[in-house]
Every structure is written in structure tokens, then in C-alpha cells.
Amino acid sequence: MDDGGNAGRPARSQRADARRNKEALLDAAAAVFVASGVEAPVRDIAAKAGVGVGTIYRHFPTRADLIVAVYRHQVESCAEAGPALLASSPTPHAALARWIDLFVDFLVTKHGLAAVLQSDSAGFETLHAYFLDRLVPVCTRLLDAAAAAGEIRSDVAALELMRGVGNLCIGADKDPDYDARRLAGLLITGLRRTE
Amino acid sequence: MDDGGNAGRPARSQRADARRNKEALLDAAAAVFVASGVEAPVRDIAAKAGVGVGTIYRHFPTRADLIVAVYRHQVESCAEAGPALLASSPTPHAALARWIDLFVDFLVTKHGLAAVLQSDSAGFETLHAYFLDRLVPVCTRLLDAAAAAGEIRSDVAALELMRGVGNLCIGADKDPDYDARRLAGLLITGLRRTE
DNA sequence: TAGCAAACGGAACAAAGTTCCCCTTGGTCG
DNA sequence: CGACCAAGGGGAACTTTGTTCCGTTTGCTA
Numbered sequence A, B: 001m002d003d004g005g006n007a008g009r010p011a012r013s014q015r016a017d018a019r020r021n022k023e024a025l026l027d028a029a030a031a032v033f034v035a036s037g038v039e040a041p042v043r044d045i046a047a048k049a050g051v052g053v054g055t056i057y058r059h060f061p062t063r064a065d066l067i068v069a070v071y072r073h074q075v076e077s078c079a080e081a082g083p084a085l086l087a088s089s090p091t092p093h094a095a096l097a098r099w100i101d102l103f104v105d106f107l108v109t110k111h112g113l114a115a116v117l118q119s120d121s122a123g124f125e126t127l128h129a130y131f132l133d134r135l136v137p138v139c140t141r142l143l144d145a146a147a148a149a150g151e152i153r154s155d156v157a158a159l160e161l162m163r164g165v166g167n168l169c170i171g172a173d174k175d176p177d178y179d180a181r182r183l184a185g186l187l188i189t190g191l192r193r194t195e
Numbered sequence C: 001t002a003g004c005a006a007a008c009g010g011a012a013c014a015a016a017g018t019t020c021c022c023c024t025t026g027g028t029c030g
Numbered sequence D: 001c002g003a004c005c006a007a008g009g010g011g012a013a014c015t016t017t018g019t020t021c022c023g024t025t026t027g028c029t030a
Helices: A016-036 A042-049 A053-058 A064-088 A090-109 A114-117 A125-148 A156-169 A180-190 B016-036 B040-047 B053-059 B064-089 B092-109 B114-117 B123-150 B160-167 B179-188
Strands: none
Touching: A016 A042, A016 A053, A016 A064, A016 B123, A042 A053, A053 A114, A053 B040, A064 A090, A064 A114, A064 B160, A090 A114, A090 A125, A090 A156, A090 A180, A114 A125, A114 A156, A125 A156, A156 A180, A156 B160, A180 B160, A180 B179, B016 B053, B016 B064, B040 B053, B053 B064, B053 B179, B064 B092, B064 B114, B064 B123, B092 B160, B092 B179, B114 B123, B123 B160, B160 B179
């Protein structure tokens, strides 16, 4: 159990140099992810942070944990945007469409994140689980609202939809002719109740 | 170049042991792919075929070439099914939907193939290119027919759609709750012209 | 049957994640 | 103020996997 969740409060249990290095690692990782993508070698991140690889693993048991830590607050923003959109959009379906756009934009701008999200390479369950735990409930609420309003069919689960949209984002950053947002939009359109 | 160094002679002739090994490799690869997925280690395939790894690389310059060779005839079948469906379906849109189903079924039953298809790891461009070269024209024809019949919007390119559908298939074999076919169907439904 | 180029096997090399272990050091206690 | 020691750090080493290299074997032909 790590106390990484105590934002703002100084963790007495951690030595000063440890906290400093953890901070440096998060910064370095963010920079390297932007420059070389989420799949950048661990050694590159260690080098950029000026620490040894062992130090990375001391703070983040696996690569995936580092990725989660780097993007945690952006995922949080996305999650929080759900209810807000529901309140401010003309219809639940519109809110859903906009929220999915947010999600797609987030994934696409993080080179390779979508690909790694669904990867079943050992260690990435953490990453997968975190995203899903945080975002699926939000998506469920949007879907339920739209279904309750009779706008969409109600036989598609949030988890399935999120995975589908996530998959659509894979490789979207490599090919300018591939518009993940549009395809995701098609998916949401296809959700509409056929009357 | 086909085979180097055959001055003047129609060197169609491969040595008998070479042909035998190539055959054994294709069989072994097919078996291993079914058992362990497309991402199975090259060494496993070599072992199963009873040859050294060097022999694999003699026949197939890269892993991707082996994969292409193993699935070539199935891709061929899929490609040929396109025009047939167009002729036998009530509408072009129905033909498109059915053809996409075929494509999805093909991908999903090959563990990990979809994932590897979009992977940009060195060497897989071959695989990507082969699939696209063969199937995109077929998809284009179906899309054009449906667009000409006024059934769908005409601003989505076959390449984009195929990539989207391919992406939707990623990981579909790992999770029984994830129905790639249904999601792909949603995508095709979303293509319908909104009137 | 001898000779040779084609084919083979598998050791060796190159990335990449992860683990291990010995050394350094921050913070506390005498 | 200095000694102590566990937390922390560094990076070599281990593992896995694709790919290359090269000495050896072997099918074919003359």
C-alpha cells in the first residue's frame, strides 16, 4: 500500500531525496512520453530524470504504474467532465457524444497510450483497470440517461463501448488520414434507437 | 529479386529439402498460432517444425511475412466474398454489413492478429500493407455501391473504415463480454445517411 | 562419386522490461 | 557532533524475443 494518494500533505514516511526523485521521474516521464510516446524505454526515462532504473521500480512497481501516475489527473478531469456535460447539453445523447470526443482527444494526444491500454502484456492490467474503474461509471451514467430519454438502444454496456472507442484510437496519432474522432462519432450515431 | 545467382537458367527449382521445410514451417506456424496466438515466439514455431530459427528467416524474411503466408488464402477468400455478397444481398448496405462481419470473424478467430495488424513494430508494415492492398479495394467497391444507392454518407474512406473495424477487433478473443461484431455493426449502422 | 552452392542449425547479438544486490545517505539518537 | 542503519539509489545482470551470422551439412548435377 503506498500513500501516493495524500496529495498536498507531506508524507513523513518518505525520505526527502525519495520524494525529490519521484517528482523528477514524473516530470521526466511526462516529457519523454510527449517526445517519444508512452512506449518509450524505461532507461530513457531514467536517464532523463538522472536516476538509475532501479529507482524507477522503487517508486513505480511497473511501467504501467508510472503511466497511470503521469496521466492520473487528466483521467480525473475527463471523469469529472461527464456529469457537467450531462447538465449543460441539450440532450443526453449530445452529452455522451461530447464526452466521447473528450475521451478520444485525450487518448489520441498521448502517443501510443490507446495501444498500451488494451495490451495484455504482463503488468498493464493496472493501467487498464485504473482507466476502466474511473471512467466506466461515468460512461454508464451518460448511457443510462440517453437510454432513459429513449434516444439510444439500451443493450450496449459502458465497458464495451469504452473499449471499442479506446480501440478506435489506436494508431490515430501516426496517420493523419485516420480520424478516430469521426469513427467514434459514427459508433455513437449507430447507437441511436432506430425508429 | 527472386533467387540470386541463377545465370540463364529458369531457376524455378528450390531444393527438395527447402520446399519440405517451408511446408513444415507453414503447418507448424498455423498450429502454433491457433494454440498460442499470432504473437507466439519464433523459436516455438521453429521447434514445432523441427528446424532451426535460421531456417525460418531463410524462407520468411520477417515474422510478418510468415503470418501473411499462413493467412493469405483466408484473406483471399474474404476479398472474393465481397463482390459475391454485393450480388446476393438485398441492398448494398446489407452486403457491406455482411462483408464486415466476415472480416471481423476472420480477425477475431486469429488470436492477436488484429493487434499485430496495426502494430508499428518494425517489420509489420508488410503485414499491414498486404491486408490493406487486398481488402481495401473490395471495401471501396461496397462503400461506393451503398453510397450510389444513397444508403450511406459518402465521406468515409474504405481505408479508414477498415482500420477502424480492425481496431475494434483487438482483444476481442480475450474477453467474452466484448463483442467486436456488434460494435462493428454499430459503426456500419452509424454510416447510414441521416435523413 | 566428387564438388559446390544452397540450405541448415543454433550460437550470438540487440533491444526491452524487470530484478538483485551492494553501496550511499538522510535523519535520528546517544 | 558523530555514529549508526534502514531507506534509497545505481546499474550490472537476468530474461525474453526478434534477427543476424557463420561454420557445417546436404541435395543436386556433372
